[in-house]
Amino acid sequence: MKKRGITLKLFTVTALIFVAFYAMIMIFQLVFFDSFYQHYKTKEAAKHLDSLAQAYQDNPWSAEQLTKQTLSYMRETKSPLTIVDAEGYQLVQDPLHIMLETEDGQVLEVALSLLVTDYGDELNALNIKKGDTLVVNGENDMSVSSVVYPSVITKGQDSVGEHLEENEVTFEGTVKSVSLPKAVMSNRGFGLLYDALLEWFPLDESLLKKLNKGESLQLDWVESWTGKHNLVLIEPVKKDGEMQLMFSVTSIQETKDTNEALRVFYLYIGIAGFVLILLLSLIYSRLVSSPLIKLNEMAKKMVHLDFSSVKPIKRNDELGSLSNNMLIMAQNLDHAVEDLKQANDKLKQDMEKRKQMEKAQREFFENASHELKTPLSIIKSFAEGLQDGVSPDKQDHYMEVIIEESDKMEILIGDMLDLAKLENGVIKLKKSSFLLSEMAENLSDKLFCMAKEKRVSIEVMPRNELPIVADYEWMERVIRNLLVNAVRHSEPESVVTIRIETDSKEECSVFMVENKGPQIPEEQLANIWSRFYRTESSRSRMTGGTGLGLAIVQQILELHGFSYGVENMPEGVRFFARFHK
Structure with a gap:
């Protein structure tokens, strides 16, 4: 794997994904966005208007409550709203107004919709509050004299608007209430609303028929002065037995302008x-390609079973985790290979041991x-x-020989059975605490x-003896076999010495049997524990025994977990055993 190969692939995949995503956005924006957004805005505006119309029809709102609901609709939809009759005359109070009380007690409604359209920010800057004194210049409504359309509003030294050239009247009074939009509501197209009223009213007969049937109207309107596209919504409402129309205008020209700007923006x-x-691609090369x-x-090194140079990549992500897992796998494989080698060596040893056992078994049967x-x-x-029919004086001798040889056979078979039990591990030890010196005295x-x-004497010489814990019967067999072996190979007029001491360093009791007689050749010391083994085969019948005594001693001591051995002395041989706690 070459570095430029993986980097190029990652670069290509990333580029294709980006191009596909970019192309999808451009297609959606060029083909579907205009119609989608227009449909979405129409649906949302129509839903809000229908909801407001239903609430207006079902609830007996006061003028103040209706104004509050109208302003709420305008904040949510960002569209101006009014209620008119079939001829287009407004039936409700201007939602943006100031109630002004003059010195003579007359209460005037100062309609602000037109003034807000041109001077919304300046009007909000006046910060008109209840109780303020205002001077209003403007003109009266021709049908309702208490309604004033202001051209200039003055508070203190500050003024907003422009004076009329003619028919301007002036009022001064105290503010009783204020209904003004927030800063974000300053320009909501109230002028556009009145232009739309002039454009669409009186309504065509076809539109009136639909409204009389209770159908809502969604009309596309292009303003003649600016050429901007707008959506006119008309919702019929039955109120006090008469049909009233909720009239709202929503601009969709902003969507088209925004969409054109987005096309240029998407190019960048x-x-x-x-x-x-x-x-x-450079980041991929460093973060992905290099670790890979x-x-x-x-x-590659692991393929060739080389686990020595595997090192983890220090990263806190999936690649770092993969590296650590590969390190663990390499260590496990290394251990597994090592274990396999050891198992193979052990198998070879077991096979060799099995061959030796088979050989020993054949020799055992041959010797037996x-x-x-x-x-x-x-x-x-x-x-x-x-x-x-031998002579009567020899019959007794013949009978004695037969009985003696039968006893030897019985002892041999008994030893063979005991050895087989010990080697098969079927013996369960019954351990107890006792002194070896007492056992040795009884056997002597x-x-x-x-x-x-x-013509041999036996001496037992204990010193600082401690009791041992072992199976008494089997341990008696050990001491007996060692003692009998020592007596058989002792010179006449010699002493067989039994020493029992305590090794304070190893915290164990040491049992030793020493006899004066011929030494065992050094090369044969390791073989004397074998079955039927004798240092001098010619003396096998002369010294007596079955040839299994020391093999039985070995199995009993190993079953107990005690150590043992044999060594030559200057004038004889010493057998010893260490009885650990």
Whole structure:
């Protein structure tokens, strides 16, 4: 994977996504935006007007409440509103007005819609409040004398508007109430509203028929002076048995102007977008491509089972997490490979051990057959002698030989069975605490006759002895086999010494059996624990025993977890065992 390859791909994908998104925006803006926005604005304005008309028809609002609702509609829709009859004459109070009380007690309605259209900001700057004294110049309504259309309003030294050239009247009074729009409502096209009234009224017969049926009208109107597009909404209302019309004008020219400006703006967005894509390609190269290349190099080394050079990428994102996971995987694979090698080596060792066990098993059967064959042959020959009728004075000797060889066979078979049980692990130890010296004294007494026959004495020498915890019967078998082995291989007129000491460093009891006699060749010391092994095969029948005694000792001690060994001394051999707590 080359760096420019992944970067180019990321750049291409990003560019295609941007171009597709940009093209979608441009198509939507050029083809659908005008109609969509016009439909949306018409729907929203019509919904608000219908809601206001329904509320006006169902509720007996006062003039003040109606003014408040009218101003609320104008704030929400940003469109002027009035209520007229079928001829186009206004039936309600101007929503923007000042109630002015003159010195003679007359209350005048100062209609502000036209003045707000031209001087909305200046009028708001006067900050007219209830109780202020105003001077109003203007003209009276021809049909309602209490309504004044102001040309100039003066508060203190500040004035708003322009004086009329003729028919101007002047009023001075105190403000009783004020209904003025906020700053954002200063120019709401009240002049446009009155132009629309003059344009559409009186209404055509076709439109009046629809209104009489209760249908709402949504009319497209192009203002003749400016050529701007507007939406005229007329909502019929049944009030006090008469049909009244809610009349509102909404400008949609702003949408067209905005849409044309957006087309130019989107061109600059496109240029900026392609510059941004170039920057993104550089960012991708640093943030994405470079880590991916490192991860790829790590993966290549892992393919060749090289896990030593795998290093994590220090990042707090998915690539950093992937790097850490690859590191963990590499470590696990490294351990798995190492474990597999060890398992393979162990398998080889197990196979070698199995071969050795099979060899030992064959030798065991061969030795067992040999050991059993000798007494069987003796028993058979002496039994045949008895059958052939030997002289009466030899019959007793023949019987003794047969019994002696049968006892040897019984001991051999018993040892073989015990050894098999120990090797198979079916023996359950019954541990207890006892002193080895007491056990050794009892065994010495039992072997007194055997030792006397060999002209050997047995001495037990305990020193700072501590009790051990072990299976008493099996441990007695260990001490007996070691003691019998020592007696059999001792020189006449010698002493077999049993030493029992405490090793304070290792916190264990040490049992030693020493005899004076021939040493064991150094190369054979490790083999004497094998079954049927004797250092001198020619003496196998002379020294007695089954050849399994030391093998049984080994299995019992290992079952207990005790250590053991054998070593030559200057004049003999020493067997020892360490009994750990």
